[in-house]
Amino acid sequence: MTDTKTIPVLIPGRMHAGTLEALQGLFDVRQAQGQPIESLSESERAGIRGVALMGVFTAEMMKLLPNLEIIAHFGVGYDGVDAGYAAANGIMVTNTPDVLTDEVADTTIGLLLNTVRELSRAEAYLRAGNWEKNGNYPLTKTTLRGRSVGIMGLGRIGLAIARRLEGFGVPIAYYNRSERDDVAYAYHPDLKSLAAAVDTLIVAAPGGAGTDKAVDAAVLAALGPDGVLINIGRGTVVDEDALIAALQNGTIRAAGLDVFAREPHVPQALIDLDNAVLLPHVASASEHTRQQMGNLVIQNLEAWFSGRPPATPVPEAVKAGLERRG
Numbered sequence: 001m002t003d004t005k006t007i008p009v010l011i012p013g014r015m016h017a018g019t020l021e022a023l024q025g026l027f028d029v030r031q032a033q034g035q036p037i038e039s040l041s042e043s044e045r046a047g048i049r050g051v052a053l054m055g056v057f058t059a060e061m062m063k064l065l066p067n068l069e070i071i072a073h074f075g076v077g078y079d080g081v082d083a084g085y086a087a088a089n090g091i092m093v094t095n096t097p098d099v100l101t102d103e104v105a106d107t108t109i110g111l112l113l114n115t116v117r118e119l120s121r122a123e124a125y126l127r128a129g130n131w132e133k134n135g136n137y138p139l140t141k142t143t144l145r146g147r148s149v150g151i152m153g154l155g156r157i158g159l160a161i162a163r164r165l166e167g168f169g170v171p172i173a174y175y176n177r178s179e180r181d182d183v184a185y186a187y188h189p190d191l192k193s194l195a196a197a198v199d200t201l202i203v204a205a206p207g208g209a210g211t212d213k214a215v216d217a218a219v220l221a222a223l224g225p226d227g228v229l230i231n232i233g234r235g236t237v238v239d240e241d242a243l244i245a246a247l248q249n250g251t252i253r254a255a256g257l258d259v260f261a262r263e264p265h266v267p268q269a270l271i272d273l274d275n276a277v278l279l280p281h282v283a284s285a286s287e288h289t290r291q292q293m294g295n296l297v298i299q300n301l302e303a304w305f306s307g308r309p310p311a312t313p314v315p316e317a318v319k320a321g322l323e324r325r326g
């Protein structure tokens with residue numbers, strides 16, 4: 001067993017508490033507490049060999065750590081990490097797929113049902129004493145009954161959502177970079193054509209340049225006036241201004257959002273809308289699942305520094321042949 005306790009691992013910002021504690025027991029953890037990396041001394045920066053983080057790690061940040069070997073990202077979506085630059089410079093990047101798939105898919109179904117049946121608004125109505133004072137909560141204009149669902153991004157999470165939706169008896173179609181040969185759902189090679197074919201669009205796609213504002217005004221118009229948009233992928237995938245306009249003017253009916261373009265900022269115009277259900281990026285946020293994600297972060301760092309291949313390298317690292325140290 002390699003002694004990892006002398007290996008300096010930087011945690012630039014926030015980290016799941018249980019994972020932080022475990023990392024502190026295993027590595028020489030340095031916490032930047034959200035301060036810029038430049039605030040560390042040059043010799044401290046030169047010592048850092050690993051980074052564990054949730055969120056953003058740019059090429060500029062990597063350049064400040066000349067002996068950095070591995071970035072272990074806490075989260076499946078690593079659009080905040082410049083994995084291309086890392087791969088080109090021999091830095092391993094890992095993420096945390098699979099362990100959160102079921103949690104995120106469960107939450108997506110909850111958000112969808114909440115959005116079409118207005119569950120959080122109905123609860124607020126009860127808590128405000130309106131049931132007793134004013135009678136029953138109004139019948140909801142929307143329902144899952146009779147809907148057809150399109151999924152943008154039929155990867156691990158998109159597929160887990162689709163499998164759950166089969167139990168709800170709704171037809172399912174999808175848009176993906178390429179058609180899958182292991183599902184019978186209708187494939188659309190074009191997002192607008194998917195939106196036009198369904199009335200409920202679930203975004204389960206990663207962020208990054210390839211999907212930036214892909215759900216734009218034209219896609220929302222194609223979804224139509226009974227349309228419901230659910231986003232549990234990344235906020236950047238949706239043109240937020242176009243979405244606000246579409247919700248305000250009835251281009252679509254409602255939205256359920258767990259992710260936003262500039263988190264934790266949520267535009268006031270969205271907060272003001274009563275046809276939007278808004279969650280603070282909680283799809284994977286249970287103690288159970290966050291602990292599993294943290295365990296994978298730890299496993300990846302331990303493997304790397306013991307000369308073994310990490311369990312979950314990102315595709316950019318695999319493509320660059322960075323499976324193990326040295």
Ligand code: DGY
Pocket residue numbers: 074075076077078100281283284285
């Ligand atoms: C992920 O893992 O990318 C989730 O969005 C994190 O919460």
